[in-house]
Amino acid sequence: MYSIIAIASLLIINWRVTVYIFIPLSLVILIINIASKKIKENRKVNREIHSKVSEMVGDTTKLVQTIKVSGGETSVLRHYEKLNNLRLNAILKDTLFDSSLQAILGGTVYIGTGVMMLVVARTMMEGRFPIGDFSMFVIYLETLASCVDRIVELVALIKQAEVSYDRIIQVVGENNESNLTSYCELSAFKPLEKFESDIAKVTPLKELKVINLTYGHDDKNGIEDVSFTLRPGEVLAIAGAVGSGKSTLLNLLTGVVPKDSGEILWNGVEMKNEKEFLQPPNVAYTPQLAKIFSETIGENLLLGKEASDNRIREALYYAVFEEEVFQMDQGLLTEAGSYGSRLSGGQRQRLALARMFIHHAQIYVMDDSSSALDGETEREFWNRFEENINNKNFGCIIASNKKQILQRADKVIFMKNGHVEGCGKAEELLENCKEFASIYSV
Template identity: 25%
Template sequence: MLEYFKWFWQFWKQTKLKLFFVLMVSAVSIFAKTAFPIFLKYIVDMFGTEYDKVEAHHLVLLYLFAAFFHEFISVFLPNFRAFMNLKFTVMVRNKYFTNFTKKNLHFFKKFRTGDLLTRLTDDIDGAWDRISWYSCSGVMRPIEAILILAFTLSVMFYYSVPLTFYTFIPLPFLVMILSKTEHKMVKFTMQKQKAISDCNNALESCFSGIRVIKTTLSEEDQIAKFDEILAVRVKKEKRFLKINLVIQFFSMLVNNAGIIIVIFVGSFYVVKGNITLGTLLLFIIYLQRMVEPIWTISWFYASSKQVFRYVDRLEETDIPEFDYPENTGDKKTVSDFENLRIENLSFRFDDSEKDILSNISFELKKGESLAIVGPLGSGKSTLLELIAGNLINVKGNIFINGEHLNKISHASLASIIGYIKQENVLFSESIRDNLELGDKFTEAEINKSLDTAIMTDEMKTFPKGLDTVLGQKGLSLSGGQKQRVSIARTLIRKPKLLLMDDCTAAMDANTEKTFWDNFRRNLPDTSCIIVTHRLATASHADKVLVIDDNTVKEFDTVDNLKKPGTLFMKIMTGDLDHDVLEEVSLRNKV
């Protein structure tokens, strides 16, 4: 348990004064809560005896003041704790969201989007028994409960030691109940959260592919699939609720048994004259108020097991091997691109027994362009991912400006490399927001990038121009428009090395020629590596790298490779045997 409190301490130390204030207000509230039943005891004991009316009047006023003060604090304190819970929500979520953004692609292969979403939302503040609630209210309530028990037991021992001991009789039964249910509580908590993650994964996949679902009329199939996943979640939620209700029921039963014992034994003591009627009333009031603290302490034990599992789920994502290299003292920085040299590069995914790439070697200098061609599954896109530093566990060497890729900080590498992938990812914001992504660019820079990407004429068709808001993942744009916005988004940052993964495929020959003319005019010193399956695209490159069977088969200028009989021409003209293509695809599938 200590290691988990160390985890919480990183957030508690940021709000030490506020937490101390909560603790002090709680102590004052408990003092008032403990004091006013004592005034009531003396008021009751005055009945049937001669008493000073002035003294009785003062006692009643003190009782009313203590009761009013306690009620005021009872309203103020929970609201202030709720504010602190929200503050912890922000701190925890920001910490782990920031961590996620620093992870490489292997991380997002291991953890699906819906699962990460669950860990950032439901695990942190999805209900009252989550991390944010536990950070303040969760730990303050048992502290408050301990103070209540300490204050009340001190008063009870003062007035009657034997009767106080009778209140402890049910406690061993409570300990037994908690020990019997601990393992199931932890097990059911993890199962429930996994079911929630699976549910969110299904929703994310469905919404991301809504166009495909609508086009193929597969709504019913998706609904049936989601119903199955939801049924599993309902089952896990019910199992968790049942064990939780069992713990609460028996805890309350044991606690209330103490009140019954005190009423029975206390009445006997009153008849014998060992205690007064006011003392018995004091014990009954205190015991009724002790029910909640005793249950809170027992609940704290059970809920801690749940919350610690949520902490474990967050910590599971903090895997150092998935971090990008930080810009530390032993990391190099690059501000320009001079050359790229790849030597004997091989790579395979962790779950694959075969290399995706094998013994790849070539060199690219500043201002040069390179086209990469090859059949399906030959590792072309993987090669771009390796150059961009998005994949790890590489055999061989990648050098940029003479520095090994592993020795260059990721932030520095990202500042000189622009990467346009096959999948055009746009956000449901305006076109301007999609271009800027939080950075600020002048209108001239934005217009220049749109002009280079041949998007200027398209912009005139949008009623709000750059401020046109796109739908989910850019649903309001055509495939070609999304592609060109993605190109403009990359070019506006003026990369020194541009990686393009078949992103001009939707352009016709004339449009593509215009694009390359614009590109060379506006970014003359930018080196370019483009994966393509089109002869027109490859013709714009200085050299062509042909990959087949996961290794380099040809590397030469376009003019030399256009000769009949070359693998390059077979691929470009579609003469490569279909069976060979299929075999290559299946052999390299991971």
């Protein structure tokens, strides 16, 4: 508003001089339009190289043991230094261009004052342009220059923000673009609404029944029309080659991905919200690759839950991890390191298994979770697992091709290309399914 009043005042005083003054200001707008593309390009390069550096730092901390074993410390450091130099150059280029643009455009007030003095010099000598009008022009010109400078700064920030926005859209997808700016009422100052979870209504498991479960069969990792029944005390093994749909089925049974069709019945009642229901304390899951946080062993085990000492010891015992943990100097307070880097692969896996057992779930789901254990530890784990299932009468679903697991299972589902090729005891499948026999003999 102040800028509009300033322009109107200058036009009233002397419109010709005002027009001359706006020549430099018009050049500013032209320069901004030309430079905006370069501003965006510089920021895009800057963010891309910054992302590469961040990814490398993350990968390095996750793979410390691999790097040390392969003797790759020197080459990793060299590559890190190279990326940092590229990032430095990108930052300098981005900052230098912005600063240069600000400096050039910041001189607008002085250029405008000089143009005005050249234009009015003769009229001032003739007394037709009083010193008061000249002072008014100088003051208002500085105001207008500040306004233009602010516009320049905002244009640069908008172009830089466009780069960040484009990167966000790449992550969330164009279909969710409108959700980024949709209205969301903050509830920080409102009392929380009472939330009734389906988990609170769960009844003790008598039967889990899966009927024609289907998910993304057009994709290579999809499944179609998978059906089975699981009761307490039973172990169901899911076997099949890589890409047959074993992990996809487990993801459906733990609510990680939504089903396309089919039914999951708990004691004859269909689950209305599988994602909410198929989680602890109903269902607990351990993936093939353990995910460990950069916290203590105890914090990784509990993840914010409260548990008695007996319950903690029991979970560690069934994961064959109790003795090792309590032999450590700080026990449960021992730092696991960055993503568990201070623990061996087997220790990380057993910690994840203990985290599963801490829930006392009614169904345990494991995706070949004992694969990272050595032979002796794995045998002990399954011996203790049989002791555990006999004592607590829970159900278990395991994706694995290991002979000892298939032999122990009460029922085996053999999958191929997302379909169930056979179902029954391992001995029955050996007689009726040649492909299962080839996997079983490995």
